[in-house]
Amino acid sequence: MINIVLFGKPGAGKGTQAEFLKQKYNLMHLSTGDIFRYNIQNDTELGQLAKKYMDKGDLVPDAVTIKMLEDIVNKNLNSAGFLFDGFPRTLAQALELDDFLSKKDWKVTATIALEANDEILINRILERGKTSGRTDDQDEEKIKHRYQEYNEKTAPLIEYYKKQNKFYPINGIGSITEITERLSKVIDNL
Numbered sequence: 001m002i003n004i005v006l007f008g009k010p011g012a013g014k015g016t017q018a019e020f021l022k023q024k025y026n027l028m029h030l031s032t033g034d035i036f037r038y039n040i041q042n043d044t045e046l047g048q049l050a051k052k053y054m055d056k057g058d059l060v061p062d063a064v065t066i067k068m069l070e071d072i073v074n075k076n077l078n079s080a081g082f083l084f085d086g087f088p089r090t091l092a093q094a095l096e097l098d099d100f101l102s103k104k105d106w107k108v109t110a111t112i113a114l115e116a117n118d119e120i121l122i123n124r125i126l127e128r129g130k131t132s133g134r135t136d137d138q139d140e141e142k143i144k145h146r147y148q149e150y151n152e153k154t155a156p157l158i159e160y161y162k163k164q165n166k167f168y169p170i171n172g173i174g175s176i177t178e179i180t181e182r183l184s185k186v187i188d189n190l
């Protein structure tokens with residue numbers, strides 16, 4: 001069982017890399033952002049609730065996000081491991097994830113962070129917004145607000161995982177294959 005948290009600011013390339021890593025290491029990819037968007041498209045109750053927050057660039061409340069994630073993990077207990085993408089995003093989510101996994105005798109194996117500077121990332125998101133249809137990617141103010149949320153609520157997790165010797169930062173600038181190689185090097189040495 002190997003559980004990887006893919007960490008990084010909005011636009012860091014977590015989703016792109018997850019597509020490669022899930023194949024290579026036979027992991028189940030869980031992107032909370034994708035799951036919320038799927039629910040919004042299908043107009044579920046969860047989707048309607050999440051949309052109110054996501055449209056503003058706010059994080060969805062912890063209780064909602066945590067329950068959603070745990071339900072999916074519980075339905076996939078035979079998985080060889082999980083690739084968490086966009087989760088945890090708050091200290092409360094990280095604490096709950098550790099607690100939840102430890103009850104199954106599992107743990108977070110490593111948190112790998114894709115690093116890049118804000119200017120590059122904001123431009124990437126605006127580019128993505130032209131084709132992705134994601135409304136939260138099209139408005140610079142909303143993107144800036146997502147960065148504020150990141151700095152305030154998500155960045156403290158770096159220290160949390162560093163203290164556990166589980167934090168592996170890698171350079172997130174380069175070609176997609178170069179970055180996959182950097183990530184693979186970390187995972188192969190775990």
Ligand SMILES: Nc1ncnc2c1ncn2[C@@H]1O[C@H](COP(=O)(O)OP(=O)(O)O)[C@@H](O)[C@H]1O
Nearest residue numbers: 010011032033034054058059060065086087089
């Ligand atoms: N773990 C989470 N906790 C709270 N909200 C989340 C979480 N994951 C995703 N979201 C919501 O979904 C939005 C999009 O997330 P995501 O697809 O990961 O995009 P990005 O990494 O580009 O910001 C976030 O801005 C937030 O509103």
